[in-house]
Amino acid sequence: MTTITQTFSRDHARCDQLFAQAEESVAKSQWERATTDVNTFITGMERHFSIEEDILFPAFRKRTGHNGGPTRMMQMEHQQMRQVFAEMQEYLTQQDREQYLGLSETLLMLMRQHNAKEEQMLYPMTDKMLQEDTAPIIEKMAGDQ
Amino acid sequence: MNTAFLALDQTPPLSVPLRFFLTAPLFGLLACVLLYTEGSYIFMNRWTPNTLALTHLVTLGFITMVMFGALQQLLPILVIAPLPRPMLVSTTIHILLTLGTLSLVGGFLTGSTGMMRTALVLLGGAFLGFISILGYCLIRLKAQNPIITAIRLSVISLFVTAVIGLALGLIFGYHIVLPFPTILTDLHLTWGLIGWIGLLLIGIAYQVVPMFQITPHYPPAVTPWFIPLIFMSLIIWTPLYMLSELHKISVIIPQILLGLIGLGFSVFAIMTLKLQAQRLRSVPDITLNYWRLGMVCLLLSVILWVISLFSPVKIFSPILVVVLFLAGFAFSVIQGMLYKIVPFLIWLHLQNQQLEIINPVKIVKTPNMKQIIPDKLARRQFWVYCSALGLLIGAVQWPFILSQAASIVFFCSFLLLTYNLYQAVWLYQSVTHQMQ
Numbered sequence: 001m002t003t004i005t006q007t008f009s010r011d012h013a014r015c016d017q018l019f020a021q022a023e024e025s026v027a028k029s030q031w032e033r034a035t036t037d038v039n040t041f042i043t044g045m046e047r048h049f050s051i052e053e054d055i056l057f058p059a060f061r062k063r064t065g066h067n068g069g070p071t072r073m074m075q076m077e078h079q080q081m082r083q084v085f086a087e088m089q090e091y092l093t094q095q096d097r098e099q100y101l102g103l104s105e106t107l108l109m110l111m112r113q114h115n116a117k118e119e120q121m122l123y124p125m126t127d128k129m130l131q132e133d134t135a136p137i138i139e140k141m142a143g144d145q
Numbered sequence: 146m147n148t149a150f151l152a153l154d155q156t157p158p159l160s161v162p163l164r165f166f167l168t169a170p171l172f173g174l175l176a177c178v179l180l181y182t183e184g185s186y187i188f189m190n191r192w193t194p195n196t197l198a199l200t201h202l203v204t205l206g207f208i209t210m211v212m213f214g215a216l217q218q219l220l221p222i223l224v225i226a227p228l229p230r231p232m233l234v235s236t237t238i239h240i241l242l243t244l245g246t247l248s249l250v251g252g253f254l255t256g257s258t259g260m261m262r263t264a265l266v267l268l269g270g271a272f273l274g275f276i277s278i279l280g281y282c283l284i285r286l287k288a289q290n291p292i293i294t295a296i297r298l299s300v301i302s303l304f305v306t307a308v309i310g311l312a313l314g315l316i317f318g319y320h321i322v323l324p325f326p327t328i329l330t331d332l333h334l335t336w337g338l339i340g341w342i343g344l345l346l347i348g349i350a351y352q353v354v355p356m357f358q359i360t361p362h363y364p365p366a367v368t369p370w371f372i373p374l375i376f377m378s379l380i381i382w383t384p385l386y387m388l389s390e391l392h393k394i395s396v397i398i399p400q401i402l403l404g405l406i407g408l409g410f411s412v413f414a415i416m417t418l419k420l421q422a423q424r425l426r427s428v429p430d431i432t433l434n435y436w437r438l439g440m441v442c443l444l445l446s447v448i449l450w451v452i453s454l455f456s457p458v459k460i461f462s463p464i465l466v467v468v469l470f471l472a473g474f475a476f477s478v479i480q481g482m483l484y485k486i487v488p489f490l491i492w493l494h495l496q497n498q499q500l501e502i503i504n505p506v507k508i509v510k511t512p513n514m515k516q517i518i519p520d521k522l523a524r525r526q527f528w529v530y531c532s533a534l535g536l537l538i539g540a541v542q543w544p545f546i547l548s549q550a551a552s553i554v555f556f557c558s559f560l561l562l563t564y565n566l567y568q569a570v571w572l573y574q575s576v577t578h579q580m581q
Contacts, residue, residue, distance in 0.1 A: 102513035
């Protein structure tokens with residue numbers, strides 16, 4: 001049976017790939033291509049965040065019965081990443097290679113440690129707690145990846 | 146909702162890991178001074194007090210110092226649970242470890258029993274204190290994954306290393322006669338290098354190699370049993386080695402186990418190099434250079450080690466194996482990590498501070514990681530370090546010709562590392578100042 005852990009981790013890997021592609025285009029100063037790649041990457045991340053924030057986290061909170069805890073922490077980290085996205089887009093428009101690459105290095109650390117926490121702790125917890133109720137969430141994530 | 150508070154709640158205060166990271170290169174500098182003044186004699190015999198002083202400056206002052214800081218930072222993030230009283234724990238352990246290492250080295254160099262006794266108390270407190278606190282957190286933890294297993298087993302190895310080390314210290318401090326001191330020394334050394342340093346670095350690699358360069362994960366079919374297998378081999382090796390030294394069994398039996406452990410380490414090195422070759426990120430990365438160099442040194446160290454175990458004639462000094470393992474493998478991997486962790490933590494804390502200030506006097510742009518430690522500075526240190534390592538390896542073979550040159554270039558390498566880390570902290574302080 002497919003699990004939340006598998007499906008959501010696969011989407012992380014997909015976003016990682018988009019991140020690397022965007023970074024490479026900027027590093028090579030291929031600005032036209034970079035604009036498309038950076039936007040594809042950010043759209044991919046936003047899609048992932050919104051499925052988590054609108055469906056997965058509320059389901060987790062409903063089952064555990066409290067509002068704080070790990071999901072609030074994850075949501076806060078999403079917010080932190082969104083700030084970096086905004087700055088990255090700014091430097092992309094200015095075609096400032098150095099600034100973009102410095103920020104993408106920073107984002108990578110933020111993103112990967114966030115993903116590790118989700119993949120190692122939060123998703124397995126969700127799989128255990130939601131059990132058979134995971135199907136619609138998985139379907140939504142796997143839908144149009 | 147105060148989002149900044151949540152972030153800081155999970156991440157310990159910046160000074161918790163930083164005090165360890167900033168002290169470590171200073172011990173590296175001291176080690177170079179000792180190598181310069183004692184020069185060639187250091188490499189002649191591993192039993193001289195000066196060699197022991199140098200080894201402990203490196204293993205306790207540099208390697209263990211960084212690993213203690215890294216564990217206090219990593220554990221709360223890995224397990225989403227803070228360590229108890231992080232500031233108190235960090236300050237106390239840091240003082241005990243720093244002064245304890247200095248006393249131990251002083252004791253070795255001067256032969257003073259007073260310094261040795263002080264070292265026993267201070268280091269005993271540092272190790273047993275740190276291990277108890279970590280043990281408390283690790284026992285409470287229900288989650289199970291290969292990284293947590295690695296931390297557990299390496300902390301147990303640290304306990305074994307520390308207990309034997311403290312017992313050996315009694316010989317110097319109180320002139321107590323212990324049975325079989327050479328066997329105990331070998332056990333202390335093997336548990337320290339393989340169990341504490343080796344297993345912990347493999348465990349950290351599971352987490353950070355895929356994280357830093359976007360490589361595939363280490364194969365999940367291998368990671369759950371890989372570190373426990375090395376650990377079990379070390380446990381089985383211990384009594385067999387003692388029996389063989391007492392001529393009860395053939396020496397070949399414990400040697401085969403050590404050979405297997407060596408095979409394990411080379412599999413790890415090859416696996417890491419292979420994963421890094423498959424990385425998605427194509428931009429140049431200084432940490433990647435450090436890790437690749439570290440893995441090559443680990444492989445060389447293991448190959449020479451296995452040759453020395455089974456070869457009837459001595460072709461090279463056994464000190465070369467340890468130099469490659471510590472100054473090649475452990476130093477590289479640790480420096481590579483510092484170049485990611487320190488700028489990231491500084492960025493994260495600046496970012497959190499920015500959010501915490503409700504009415505900032507002026508909005509200050511948080512510098513990004515590459516502005517906190519510029520690539521140019523890190524790259525320059527990498528090349529100086531490579532030259533220093535090359536000279537040091539040469540110095541083991543030709544101590545009279547190369548040991549002083551090696552110590553001078555290594556001093557420069559540590560000086561640049563110190564500068565790179567401290568200038569990052571100065572930047573942090575100046576941005577914090579501007580925010581207020």
